[in-house]
Amino acid sequence: MSGIAPLLQFALLSGFVLALTIALLLAAAERPLRNLLQRQAPQHRARLTWWLLVAPLATGAVYAAITVAMPSLFHDSAQFAAACSGHTGSWWHACVWHPSDHGQSLGVWVAMAVLGGLVGWLAARALGSLWAARRLARTMLRLSRPPRHPAEAHVLESEQPLALACGVGRGHVVLSQSLLDRLDPLQLRVVLAHEHSHVHHRDVLWRLLARLLSGLHLPGPRRRLLECLELASEQRCDRAAAEVVGSRLAVAETILAVERLFRGATPPPMTAAFSTGFVRERVHALLSAQQDRRGWLGSALAATLVAFAALSAGWLHHFTESLIAVLAG
Amino acid sequence: MNPSDPPPLGDLEIAVLEDVWRAGTADAKTAHSRVGRSRAISLNTVQSTLERLFRKGLLRREKISHAYEYTAAVSRQELVGRLVESTVRRVAGDRPEVLLSAFVDLAGRADDEQLRQLETLIAQRRAELDDAEP
Numbered sequence: 001m002s003g004i005a006p007l008l009q010f011a012l013l014s015g016f017v018l019a020l021t022i023a024l025l026l027a028a029a030e031r032p033l034r035n036l037l038q039r040q041a042p043q044h045r046a047r048l049t050w051w052l053l054v055a056p057l058a059t060g061a062v063y064a065a066i067t068v069a070m071p072s073l074f075h076d077s078a079q080f081a082a083a084c085s086g087h088t089g090s091w092w093h094a095c096v097w098h099p100s101d102h103g104q105s106l107g108v109w110v111a112m113a114v115l116g117g118l119v120g121w122l123a124a125r126a127l128g129s130l131w132a133a134r135r136l137a138r139t140m141l142r143l144s145r146p147p148r149h150p151a152e153a154h155v156l157e158s159e160q161p162l163a164l165a166c167g168v169g170r171g172h173v174v175l176s177q178s179l180l181d182r183l184d185p186l187q188l189r190v191v192l193a194h195e196h197s198h199v200h201h202r203d204v205l206w207r208l209l210a211r212l213l214s215g216l217h218l219p220g221p222r223r224r225l226l227e228c229l230e231l232a233s234e235q236r237c238d239r240a241a242a243e244v245v246g247s248r249l250a251v252a253e254t255i256l257a258v259e260r261l262f263r264g265a266t267p268p269p270m271t272a273a274f275s276t277g278f279v280r281e282r283v284h285a286l287l288s289a290q291q292d293r294r295g296w297l298g299s300a301l302a303a304t305l306v307a308f309a310a311l312s313a314g315w316l317h318h319f320t321e322s323l324i325a326v327l328a329g
Numbered sequence: 330m331n332p333s334d335p336p337p338l339g340d341l342e343i344a345v346l347e348d349v350w351r352a353g354t355a356d357a358k359t360a361h362s363r364v365g366r367s368r369a370i371s372l373n374t375v376q377s378t379l380e381r382l383f384r385k386g387l388l389r390r391e392k393i394s395h396a397y398e399y400t401a402a403v404s405r406q407e408l409v410g411r412l413v414e415s416t417v418r419r420v421a422g423d424r425p426e427v428l429l430s431a432f433v434d435l436a437g438r439a440d441d442e443q444l445r446q447l448e449t450l451i452a453q454r455r456a457e458l459d460d461a462e463p
Contacts, residue, residue: 157406
């Protein structure tokens, strides 16, 4: 442990600093990024937004892993050697490529343990909530009628209109009997096609991962990116439904019809806190004649991120050493 | 878990509950004969399932002679209603549930004026399409 410990400490801290830096940069560039995303087709937008959500954590983790697995990648780097020469003798020196016997700090390990504990506690809380939701969904499926033609969905004997996709692994579509009774056959086909598209794309799983892995973003940008992901996946499923029934207008009409049904059935306290949602955006997107653009944005963003991570090695090296020095007192 | 959330139920619990709903009352032996034998499970298992359902507040019980007789404390419709309500609350809450994806956004409702405008827009588009058709 003592051999790998300094390297591990440096790698974890570097990864963390890089992840936070990327989160801050994405927050600073949020508005132009979202404008660019708006011009993408829903399927591209959903994929890109997902990657933007997980980018800080993923980049930090990859950087830390590369630092641990391949320290020789940067071995003999003149830049680092020059940077380290000024303080190689000092006790807090924590360079991966020129390690000393004192290249780690107990204080940093304690800080990391506290941070790890906090993350673990938050993760346990999130998993507990997910577990409760999963059990609720399973109970709902058990109490429903199994899928059969023509509904191809679990049907719940309920007066409350309900249409949803659930399940992380094998997904299921659940409709309430009340909704089945009130929709005409074309509207029912739209709802089923939309929900089956969610199941087909495993949207529930990807959304879950996005929520779990986007924790390093600042709260505001994170919430807005999650909303963007949500809207993109809804619009992608609207398009899939439009292809199945052969009419975008029919999908738009169904969204409004179902919204009207929900408004009539949902108790007021549930809706009072919110004024607007995705209905307008979804209907406008279905009615617009906007052509899909070619998906170059993903490649450009990925290239920028990789270039930034690669070029940041130098300052990250200095910054992390300074940070360790400050933390070590 | 929210106190008004219905308790999670396993396959056997639902089967036993369905049996009580169908038959009106059940004790461990009758429930076992109707539900347990076909599943090759013991009387004890059925007994503990009834006990769990009682503790979850879904069954009532009364001791008759040496055995408990169980009746439903909630109807099927009531339980499903609570379940749907809880589901809607989770999807519509300020931290929407990620395990569920509703057809319309339950959290962000459009107001009446917005809906009317959208309906007018769709009607216009429908009329344009109808006019364009030969």
